Amino acid sequence: MPIDDPALRPGxxxxxxxxxxxxxxxxxxxxxxxxxxxxxxxxIADTGRHIHGEAGGDAAVIDCxxxxxxxxLIDMMVFxxxxxxxxxxxxxxxxxxAAAGGVTSILSMPDTDPVIDDVALVDFILRRARDTGAxxxxxxxxxxxxxxxxxxxxxxxxxxxGAIAATNGKRSLANAKVMRNALAYAKDFDILVMHAVEEPAxxxxxxxxxxxxxxxxxxxxxxxxxxxxxxxxxxxxxxxxGARYHAAEISxxxxxxxxxxxxxxxxxVTCGVSINHLxxxxxxxxxxxxxxxxxxPLRAExxxxxxxxxxxxxxxxxxxxxxxxxxxxxxxxxxADAAYGAVGLETMLAVALxxxxxxxxxxxxxxxAMTANPAGILGLEAGRLAxxxxxxxxxxxxxxxxxxxxxxxxxxxxxxxxDQARLQGRPLATLVAGxxxxxxxxxxxxxx
Amino acid sequence: xxxxxxxxxxxxxxHRHLLGIEGLKAPEIEGLLDLAEDAAKSIRRPGEVRTDLxxxxxxxxxxxxxxxxxxSFEFAAKRLGADVMNMSIPTSSVQKGxxxxxxxxxxxxxxPDLLVVRHQxxxxxxxxxxxxxxxxxxxxxxxxxxxxxxxxxALTIRxxxxxxxxxxxxxxxxILHSRVARSNxxxxxxxxARVRVIGPSTLLGSAIHKLGVEVYxxxxxxxxxxxxx
Numbered sequence: 134m135p136i137d138d139p140a141l142r143p144g145x146x147x148x149x150x151x152x153x154x155x156x157x158x159x160x161x162x163x164x165x166x167x168x169x170x171x172x173x174x175x176x177i178a179d180t181g182r183h184i185h186g187e188a189g190g191d192a193a194v195i196d197c198x199x200x201x202x203x204x205x206l207i208d209m210m211v212f213x214x215x216x217x218x219x220x221x222x223x224x225x226x227x228x229x230x231a232a233a234g235g236v237t238s239i240l241s242m243p244d245t246d247p248v249i250d251d252v253a254l255v256d257f258i259l260r261r262a263r264d265t266g267a268x269x270x271x272x273x274x275x276x277x278x279x280x281x282x283x284x285x286x287x288x289x290x291x292x293x294x295g296a297i298a299a300t301n302g303k304r305s306l307a308n309a310k311v312m313r314n315a316l317a318y319a320k321d322f323d324i325l326v327m328h329a330v331e332e333p334a335x336x337x338x339x340x341x342x343x344x345x346x347x348x349x350x351x352x353x354x355x356x357x358x359x360x361x362x363x364x365x366x367x368x369x370x371x372x373x374x375g376a377r378y379h380a381a382e383i384s385x386x387x388x389x390x391x392x393x394x395x396x397x398x399x400x401x402v403t404c405g406v407s408i409n410h411l412x413x414x415x416x417x418x419x420x421x422x423x424x425x426x427x428x429x430p431l432r433a434e435x436x437x438x439x440x441x442x443x444x445x446x447x448x449x450x451x452x453x454x455x456x457x458x459x460x461x462x463x464x465x466x467x468x469a470d471a472a473y474g475a476v477g478l479e480t481m482l483a484v485a486l487x488x489x490x491x492x493x494x495x496x497x498x499x500x501x502a503m504t505a506n507p508a509g510i511l512g513l514e515a516g517r518l519a520x521x522x523x524x525x526x527x528x529x530x531x532x533x534x535x536x537x538x539x540x541x542x543x544x545x546x547x548x549x550x551x552d553q554a555r556l557q558g559r560p561l562a563t564l565v566a567g568x569x570x571x572x573x574x575x576x577x578x579x580x581x
Numbered sequence: 582x583x584x585x586x587x588x589x590x591x592x593x594x595x596h597r598h599l600l601g602i603e604g605l606k607a608p609e610i611e612g613l614l615d616l617a618e619d620a621a622k623s624i625r626r627p628g629e630v631r632t633d634l635x636x637x638x639x640x641x642x643x644x645x646x647x648x649x650x651x652x653s654f655e656f657a658a659k660r661l662g663a664d665v666m667n668m669s670i671p672t673s674s675v676q677k678g679x680x681x682x683x684x685x686x687x688x689x690x691x692x693p694d695l696l697v698v699r700h701q702x703x704x705x706x707x708x709x710x711x712x713x714x715x716x717x718x719x720x721x722x723x724x725x726x727x728x729x730x731x732x733x734x735a736l737t738i739r740x741x742x743x744x745x746x747x748x749x750x751x752x753x754x755x756i757l758h759s760r761v762a763r764s765n766x767x768x769x770x771x772x773x774a775r776v777r778v779i780g781p782s783t784l785l786g787s788a789i790h791k792l793g794v795e796v797y798x799x800x801x802x803x804x805x806x807x808x809x810x
Contacts, residue, residue, distance in 0.1 A: 252615060297582040349603075351703040351725030356787075419705030465682055467702030469723065 135529070135574030136525035139350035140193040141562055146569045149173045152528070153185050157436065159204065159518035161508075162499030170202060172524040175567035180518050197528055200561060203500050204270075204516045205237025205525035207507040209327070209405055210381060212474065215261060217246025217253075220546045221495035222458035224258070227478065228244045228266035230456070230544040232477040232571035235560035236503075237268050238515055239456075243275040243423055243547035244302035248397040250275035255294040267570040269515070269525070271297035276315050277325065282306045285315055287323040292510050300326035300381065303473075304427065305331045305363050316376035325510065327379040328367055330388070331429065333371070335359035340469045342415045344428040350421065352468060359383035364388050367374060370394045371402060379510060380404035382455060384429035393448045398416035398471075406440045408481045411488065413437070413550060423471035424550045425463045427455070432521050444502060445494045450510065452502040454481040458546030476544045478538060483556040489531070490557055496531075524567035531558045592616055598710050598717040601726035603766040610772060621736075621793045624660055627711050636664035637694040637735050640685075641667045643720070644700040650730075663695070681705055685712040698722075703760075704780030708737050724758050732762035735772065749807045753800065754778045757786040779803035 140147055143208040144177045153169035157180065169184030170177055172194060184192055209233065214221035224241065231239050241258055243249035249258060255272050262270030275294035278284045280303075288299045299319060306312045306328065319326045336359040341347050343354025366379055368391065383389060383404050397404040409427055414437045418425045425431055443449035457474030464471050477484075485503070508516025515525045535553045539547035563571040592612045596604070623629045631746055639658045641651050643674040657667045670684065681700070688696065689712065696717045698706045703723030721727040739743055749767050756762045756778045769776045771791050778799060779797040790796050797803030 313692060343787065345788040348757075348786050348788040348791065349763075350725050351763060353724075420707055462680075465708075467700065467705035467708055469702045469704075571708075 136195065136198065136561055136572070137574040138195055140195060141572045143270070143568050143569050143576060146567065148274050148567070149178075149190075149192035150567070151184060151192040152197050152202055153194055154199060155202035155528070156199060157202055157518060158497055158500055159183075159237050159499050159505075160503035161517035161519070162569070163266060163497060164518070165497060168353045169197075170518065170524075170526065172526075172564070172567045175524055177518060177520055177524050178521050179520060186436065193217060197513055201529040201531055202518075203527055204504040204508075204518055204522075205527045205563060205565065206503040207236050207238040207452050207513065207516050208236045208478065208481065208503070209379075209451055209507050209511070210242060210407070210455050211239040211478065212242045212244060212457040213419070214458060217258065217358070220545075221460050223265070223301065224261050224270060225265035226545045227456065227458070227545060228268045228270065230476070230478040230542065231268045232563045232565070233455070233543045233560065234339050235482045235529065235563050235574065236454070236478055237525035237527070237563060237565045237570075238271060238513065239268060239540075240271050240273050240297060240511075242299065242302055243273050243279065243411060248275050248279050249273070250278050250280070251288070251292050251297075252294045255291050255296045259295050264353065267520060268565050271295075271369050271511070273297060273327065274299045276306065277303045277311065280304050282308055282311060285311065286319065288315075288318060288324055292322055292324050299377070299554055300327040300328050302327055303331065305329050305333060307333050309366060310435050312367070312551070313370050313373060316374040316378070320374050320376040325377045325379055327370075327381045329381050330360050330367065330383065331355070332359040332362045339430070340426065341418060342432045342442070344433055345500045346415045346418065350468070351417070357387055357436065358434060358472075360385055360538045361387040361391060364445070368400065368402060371395070371400050372398075372518065374535075375401070377401045379451075380405070382407050382410070382429055382453065382524065383449070384432050384440070385436040389439050389443040389448060396448065399404070403450040403506075404448075405453045407451050407453050407455035408477055408484050409455065409475060409550060410437060410440050411444065411452065413571075414483050417517060417550065418468075422467040423466065423468055424475060424548050424552065426468060426471055427475055428473040432467075441493050444488070445498060447498070450502065450506045452481065452485060452499070454478045456544070457546045458544055462547075464548055468555040475545055476542065476548055479542050479544065480551050480554075483535075483550060483559050484528075484554075486558040487556070488532065526564045527560050528562040529558065533558065535559060588639070590718075598721045599728055600707050600710060600717065601705075602728045602731050602771070603726070604762045605771065607771050607773070610735065610768060613732055614739060616651045617675065617732065617736050618740075620661070621658075621779055631660060631664070632662045634658060634694075636663040637663045638666050638692075639663045639695040639697060640688060640691075640693045641665065641720075642688065642698045644681075644698075644705070645671050645721070647699055647720070650699065652722065654718075658695075660808075666693075681709055689713040689715070692722050694801075717777055721760055724760050724763070726764045727760040728764050728768075730761045731768040734761075735768055736764055744768075745769065747775070749777065751774045751777040751779055751803055751807050753803070755784040756780055756789060763792075766794055770794075777803055
């Protein structure tokens with residue numbers, strides 16, 4: 134049930150507001166209990182069982198009706214078209230989509246035009262986000278100039294300017310020497326390196342997972358070994374340099390085993406998986422549906438199951454939306470010619486809840502992969518229900534079913550693979566630094 | 582939704598398009614072969630004029646160069662009484678920004694009855710078929726399917742061997758990149774033949790065995806007991 138309360142109207146949030154009668158879930162501590170959260174001046178002032186109707190003094194009181202109140206989600210992989218391709222999507226519409234999806238912090242990928250590869254461009258993203266965004270935007274710095282994989286950027290200066298980590302975006306850094314140097318500098322500056330893992334020569338020309346489906350469709354495949362080989366190489370380089378390393382998206386069982394082995398060795402290695410690779414497989418492509426064309430490609434069902442297992446066991450640290458807006462003009466092509474990517478900010482949480490409803494992954498574990506884990510990897514204060522932490526919160530209705538309507542998405546581009554998907558559960562309200570940035574009751578008047 | 586052809590032989594063929602062999606049932610394939618047999622006989626009878634497609638317009642839309650396939654379609658359609666228009670669309674004009682879908686919408690406005698389409702991208706003909714009101718025949722899409730070639734091969738086999746079922750049929754060479762091989766495998770399996778593929782593993786593809794074929798990398802072994810029974 135949407136909560137229609139004046140205090141929850143975006144733009145009118147009181148400075149002191151208490152959320153009571155909630156099911157508090159704090160994945161950082163494993164807490165899951167009835168209680169409330171008191172917010173003052175953009176921070177969590179108090180939290181626990183003792184926060185109820187009267188506890189907040191003069192604070193506005195919101196009765197959460199027993200719904201889940203959790204830290205706002207942190208999405209480590211969001212592409213926008215800004216700067217350069219604003220017709221696909223901007224920081225503003227990505228941040229509205231984020232808010233509607235319960236996501237309070239996004240990492241913006243540097244794959245823009247121009248590429249975010251110097252200090253001025255990091256500053257540009259931060260200023261645009263401040264002026265137009267509704268959620269926290271943390272720019273990622275390009276690891277090499279123009280993402281060309283040849284010449285390193287000044288990652289130390291970009292970190293000082295506010296870049297949260299460094300990445301080569303969608304492209305793997307094929308040159309092992311450049312990667313080694315990048316990791317060595319990243320170690321010196323204590324910068325996290327987030328890397329797309331795909332051996333380019335082995336993947337060349339491929340447009341989907343290599344296997345029976347690609348054989349039947351007559352499409353060139355990308356073998357999962359291309360991912361595993363690059364990941365193995367990276368882990369050797371992490372051993373050499375000691376840098377903090379995050380595999381941006383893994384998609385196959387072999388990669389899960391590699392990450393698990395690296396963690397057992399005690400290496401500073403973490404990894405993410407996209408919501409698409411948890412929910413979909415190569416069969417969903419069906420008759421050449423280009424909205425299911427992604428990179429890494431959707432894999433076999435066994436790989437998808439491995440991703441779910443890895444998430445449940447904690448070997449996979451992070452779920453990302455891999456939000457990648459593409460307009461219809463670049464998607465309405467024969468499969469091989471169509472653009473990669475899918476939007477996902479608004480559906481990530483609800484799709485992830487499928488794993489909770491199916492009893493495949495515990496709710497706290499799911500939420501941890503979108504809150505405390507990314508916060509820990511990135512060194513953010515957000516992502517927990519702790520006193521003094523920023524009041525970035527999401528109120529979640531776990532159970533109400535709904536059907537995804539692409540036209541209702543806040544994202545400018547509507548390329549969702551979950552068109553008409555039946556989902557269960559959704560964000561009811563989202564707060565960033567104590568301000569309501571999304572309220573379902575406002576966004577869908579009359580709809581209950 | 583109108584059926585493009587009005588065959589003289591009764592044919593139970595509940596499909597609007599012919600996009601691939603996949604999805605066709607054995608009696609439907611058998612029916613198409615019977616119809617082809619009938620047409621092939623009549624073109625050998627001097628003076629016989631067939632009217633199956635009289636008053637119909639067929640457009641040959643080839644995004645990829647072809648001489649044999651395009652003239653075969655043109656010839657066959659004219660023999661059946663259709664009006665034929667040939668359009669070759671060089672890849673360059675597509676690269677200028679005109680998408681496949683733009684082309685489809687333009688052609689659709691001409692109200693053809695049949696579009697025969699070849700395209701270098703797998704799935705392109707199916708995509709186009711979703712945007713037009715007429716029937717579409719796939720004359721080859723990327724490495725996906727080439728159903729009419731497979732039907733022709735099946736007719737040839739049937740004429741020489743009398744049947745297709747229980748024959749051992751070996752396909753040799755580059756299977757991975759061949760749309761004809763895919764359509765052949767699908768058709769022959771549907772008709773109950775035993776299909777073998779023979780080639781170097783780099784040209785077979787790692788998942789070829791999933792298509793229900795016996796896989797050989799040695800020509801000697803592959804042909805060993807493929808007898809002329």
